[in-house]
Amino acid sequence: MLKFDFSNTLKENVTGGIKREEINSYENKINDILSLIDKERPGFVNIVFNRKWIDSVLDIKDFVHSFENLVVVGIGGSALGNIALQNTLRPSDWNYRSKEERNGFLRVFVIDNVDPDFVASVLDRIDIRKTLFNVISKSGSTAEAMANYLIIRGLLESYGLKPNKHIIFTTDPEKGVLRKIATSENIRTLDIPPEVGGRFSVLTCVGLVSAMAAGIDIEELYDGARTAYNRTIKESLWNNPGALIALIHYLHYLNGRNISVMMAYSNKLYYLADWYRQLWAESLGKAYSKDGKLINVGQTPVKALGAVDQHSQIQLYNEGPDDKIITFLKTEKFERDIKIPHVHNEESLNYLQGKYLSQLLNSELSGTESALAKNGRPSLKVIFPEINEFHVGEFFMYYELATAIAGELFNVNPYDQPGVELGKKITYALMGRPGFEKFNMKQDNQNG
Numbered sequence: 001m002l003k004f005d006f007s008n009t010l011k012e013n014v015t016g017g018i019k020r021e022e023i024n025s026y027e028n029k030i031n032d033i034l035s036l037i038d039k040e041r042p043g044f045v046n047i048v049f050n051r052k053w054i055d056s057v058l059d060i061k062d063f064v065h066s067f068e069n070l071v072v073v074g075i076g077g078s079a080l081g082n083i084a085l086q087n088t089l090r091p092s093d094w095n096y097r098s099k100e101e102r103n104g105f106l107r108v109f110v111i112d113n114v115d116p117d118f119v120a121s122v123l124d125r126i127d128i129r130k131t132l133f134n135v136i137s138k139s140g141s142t143a144e145a146m147a148n149y150l151i152i153r154g155l156l157e158s159y160g161l162k163p164n165k166h167i168i169f170t171t172d173p174e175k176g177v178l179r180k181i182a183t184s185e186n187i188r189t190l191d192i193p194p195e196v197g198g199r200f201s202v203l204t205c206v207g208l209v210s211a212m213a214a215g216i217d218i219e220e221l222y223d224g225a226r227t228a229y230n231r232t233i234k235e236s237l238w239n240n241p242g243a244l245i246a247l248i249h250y251l252h253y254l255n256g257r258n259i260s261v262m263m264a265y266s267n268k269l270y271y272l273a274d275w276y277r278q279l280w281a282e283s284l285g286k287a288y289s290k291d292g293k294l295i296n297v298g299q300t301p302v303k304a305l306g307a308v309d310q311h312s313q314i315q316l317y318n319e320g321p322d323d324k325i326i327t328f329l330k331t332e333k334f335e336r337d338i339k340i341p342h343v344h345n346e347e348s349l350n351y352l353q354g355k356y357l358s359q360l361l362n363s364e365l366s367g368t369e370s371a372l373a374k375n376g377r378p379s380l381k382v383i384f385p386e387i388n389e390f391h392v393g394e395f396f397m398y399y400e401l402a403t404a405i406a407g408e409l410f411n412v413n414p415y416d417q418p419g420v421e422l423g424k425k426i427t428y429a430l431m432g433r434p435g436f437e438k439f440n441m442k443q444d445n446q447n448g
């Protein structure tokens with residue numbers, strides 16, 4: 001199981017920490033929240049207790065595996081889970097490996113942004129005839145996903161390839177333009193459960209298709225997620241990582257720590273921090289409380305990579321404003337390791353020669369953690385015994401649950417995102433979409 005270390009968030013170890021008694025005083029409230037969650041079973045929980053989503057993906061397994069490349073087209077919650085799964089559970093050179101080295105599994109690319117240089121570079125790299133595109137959009141209307149869909153569709157047609165042989169849609173079961181096109185053109189579709197928001201959707205078909213395509217064990221992901229759920233619902237507060245993540249972040253926020261840094265000491269785990277950023281930001285950054293009061297709450301999630309950001313951010317974290325709570329992600333087992341050879345008879349290099357890179361990286365984590373603690377700065381640690389499907393499934397569920405619990409503590413609705421709508425409407429107006437003319441308030445500023 002994933003391991004957690006909350007000791008450096010506590011007053012007894014770190015001057016800026018929280019007192020145990022303060023945490024204990026929330027025990028009843030947390031128990032009430034957990035009972036509510038177990039009673040209501042939010043959509044992101046229900047999916048892992050239902051085989052439907054795994055089965056619907058397995059139904060198209062042969063079709064998916066008849067291709068060499070899978071390109072996911074989507075953005076935000078329709079992309080970040082895919083990116084996290086691929087980068088965490090596949091080696092970083094996966095897409096450069098030969099088919100044999102990939103054991104016949106597909107290369108996976110994700111086109112999220114509408115940066116033309118980026119989109120062109122992905123499309124240049126793949127043989128379109130051997131490529132399946134999974135266009136993912138829950139709403140079926142997001143401008144970036146739709147634009148990139150139209151581009152790949154145009155490309156397929158220019159090659160004389162039938163769209164319904166190269167595209168699948170992952171979208172709402174009823175609503176949206178993708179559903180409409182799918183019905184009229186007989187394009188394969190997978191459903192996103194309407195009650196699961198994009199940032200909570202990684203374990204729906206949204207993340208499962210690309211995972212299966214790359215040979216990731218989707219059953220294990222689910223096992224890990226279910227284990228995390230059961231532990232969160234059953235365990236008492238001090239043995240309950242999901243509840244403690246939420247409560248400790250909330251209490252530190254009340255003490256002025258309005259930034260939540262997730263710092264991974266593993267390039268693979270870094271992509272989980274990217275996924276977490278959307279989850280924590282969109283879910284908890286809200287203007288209004290559930291009872292309609294203007295509160296403007298939210299903790300800004302920041303991602304960082306150890307040891308790289310020790311040489312960029314750590315000065316600030318140690319000595320700058322005391323406004324951060326830091327989460328370290330650590331792995332106890334790297335897939336590979338490299339021994340640093342004895343090359344020089346040189347005193348100042350002897351502490352490195354003969355050691356392993358994993359030892360150096362994890363020592364750097366300990367050094368950073370201890371230095372922060374000495375400076376009174378709180379941190380917690382999530383420890384992966386190894387980076388595998390089970391633990392990644394656990395991680396997703398713990399953080400989704402922590403977000404739901406934090407939503408109750410902050411008294412906000414963690415499942416909506418009204419703040420992204422206005423910008424979307426202005427974009428539609430600038431691009432000339434009928435019905436949005438009145439939002440064209442930025443026209444004068446356009447193009448400088």
Ligand SMILES: O=P(O)(O)OC[C@H]1O[C@](O)(CO)[C@@H](O)[C@@H]1O
Nearest residue numbers: 076077078137138139142198420
């Ligand atoms: O899956 P969709 O509907 O295209 O939405 C993509 C993303 O856009 C948002 O609605 C707003 O950024 C996110 O919540 C969502 O994950």
